[in-house]
Amino acid sequence: MNKPEFIILGGSAGSFQVIFGIIKKLPANFNVPILIVIHRGKDKNTHIEEVIAHQSSVKVQEVKDKENIINGIVYIAPADYHVLIESEKIFSLDNSEPILFSRPSIDVSMQSAAEVYGSKLLAVLFSGANSDGAAGMEIIKNRGGQIFVQDPKDAEVDIMPLAAVQKNAGIKKMPTKEIESLLINISIK
């Protein structure tokens, strides 16, 4: 497996604990940027990045507009904005209509990242209650990137990983533990 240049982790609100459980275990020398796109209510969990940053060895912060993407930082999509990536590897925020009732939309970030990173992109889709992410995963796959889903049996709500499996035949389903070691091993490469 090639070392990715960019990682996207997507899920809806229920996947929060699982994703942050993984982030907390990443070593301080982890050196690939990660974007986390989680559907979150507008008013809830507004300061989650501060809570997570406090408990992690890696740097965790909310995406700001036109911010340079830096290796080893874990970025979190802000509530109520889509996160896009410019060809110069800068984040851009976008306030346009929700897609599949979601803003941030996992599909939108995945598509945008796939266009910039191509085969150097790795994405994992976690638990969720709608099909956001399934189309984005297909775009990543078509551009040569690597895609994985949390094993639907492990997911709190399996609609999201199942939709991705349905759209992407042969996609690797991984138990949470394996996703964790997959990411930790990237930092060793």
Added chain:
Amino acid sequence: MRLGDNSKDLSFEELETIIQFVYKIYEFDFSQYSKASLKRRFERLLGAHNWDLIDFKTKLTNEPNLLDFLIKEITVNVTEMFRDPEFFRSVKKNIIPYLDSYQRIKIWNAGVSTGEELYSFSILFKESRMYNKSFFYGTDINSEVLKEAKEGIYSIKKLKAFTENYNQLGFVKPFSDYFAVDYNNGIINSELRKNCLFSVHNLVSDHVFNEFQLVSCRNVLIYFDQELQTKVIELLVNSLCIFGFLCLGSKEVIRSQKILSRLKLIDPRQNIYQRIK
């Protein structure tokens, strides 16, 4: 393969050709807009009409009056009243008491779109008993949305969502006091509209047109590249009187040290500044 059923796939190179083409025909300059967003908007437009790149360029060439339509389709006009109640709470606490000492207050909402934020300010000033000495200027590059803004008519469904925002602000009057309802729509009271003025202004190419005590431009800069953002922020700051307030979207960043040296940070979370020189 794109998101959405009908979206057309454009490369960044094709986007560049569209930008140059639009400039050649209409002298309208998208070249410093954020490319990732702009690409999505053009993909959506081409997809919705089932045009390929050649159809689209033919259309642009043959119909010289397409610019207004194009701007309306390409710019993002998503807005709501009292969007981010936390922001309005901060304005109420940090700005309103300060501005009350002025005899006459001018507020500029740049990128006013369909008017929701400007009317939110006018309600806030009404609640604060400062409406009668205040004038509210709303500008946008899109004359179509300005017509809607001027009318001040919003669907019941939208007004319901606005009410939830409003109710978080602890105002005295119920939100329903500020509009009249017919079957499907509500219209903002004429009393609230009378001090509101709407006009076309392009932040990219137009200049300072008045002096304001408060300038609000939230979630407009995100559609521009960094260089253009700096230029526009300078225009916004130059439009303020000394000790006037600037409000940007909470995820927008002022990176120019020169501009930052003219400002005092009032609320870091809500991104509110005061001009000090």
